[in-house]
């Protein structure tokens with residue numbers, strides 16, 4: 617069967633058909649990676665994967681980026697099991713973010729495999745930060761191009777009970793990471809906004825929270841405008857991958873009384889490089 621790539625929305629997201637990711641050859645992988653870079657989020661339906669097969673597929677990109685504050689499955693520490701139980705009021709990732717921005721070399725991509733999903737709800741939203749950057753005025757592009765963000769993991773943020781139980785001592789502060797607010801994609805050179813909501817991107821480097829917050833708030837509101845987004849409805853066996861270097865995502869918490877279980881692998885990335893506006897533009 618030949619590979620089909622079907623865009624999900626105008627700005628971001630595509631379904632890939634005709635691939636069994638547990639048995640993928642070099643040519644197919646190249647097509648998949650090209651689609652990931654172009655569409656920011658790709659997904660495959662009806663995949664049947666063991667944890668080892670999921671890891672093997674992820675390793676085609678890079679080795680896993682181990683989460684500094686959450687532990688993985690006992691037999692596969694590289695895989696974090698994201699579980700929301702029916703009586704759990706909170707879920708994991710219920711805010712706009714890019715994975716592990718609070719580390720010096722954040723995850724380049726994330727692979728999420730749906731094991732158990734509610735019949736309705738539990739979708740994930742994605743927003744394309746390249747489109748968001750492109751839509752800014754020239755004056756704003758100049759200003760944001762000079763800023764760096766101060767990012768820190770918030771261990772106390774409510775997450776699903778199962779996940780927060782794995783978070784170590786809340787007393788020890790986490791180490792912050794400073795990144796350019798506009799980063800250049802290492803494979804396409806395209807600029808994108810690179811920030812997370814105010815629970816993680818606390819302020820701009822060398823600026824106070826009070827000074828930073830209005831602009832962070834504005835940029836997030838701008839960056840998550842509906843026309844820059846898509847919405848992935850999971851089914852059991854859906855495998856999604858997103859490029860953290862150019863998209864934000866948010867897991868919806870709209871399925872009270874239902875269970876959702878996902879297996880997540882984050883892939884190692886490199887330290888973000890600041891984008892410099894070409895002098896002739």
Ligand code: SIN
Pocket residue numbers: 698708709710715726728739740865866867868878880
């Ligand atoms: C995440 O934020 O990485 C999890 C997304 C999801 O569970 O949909």
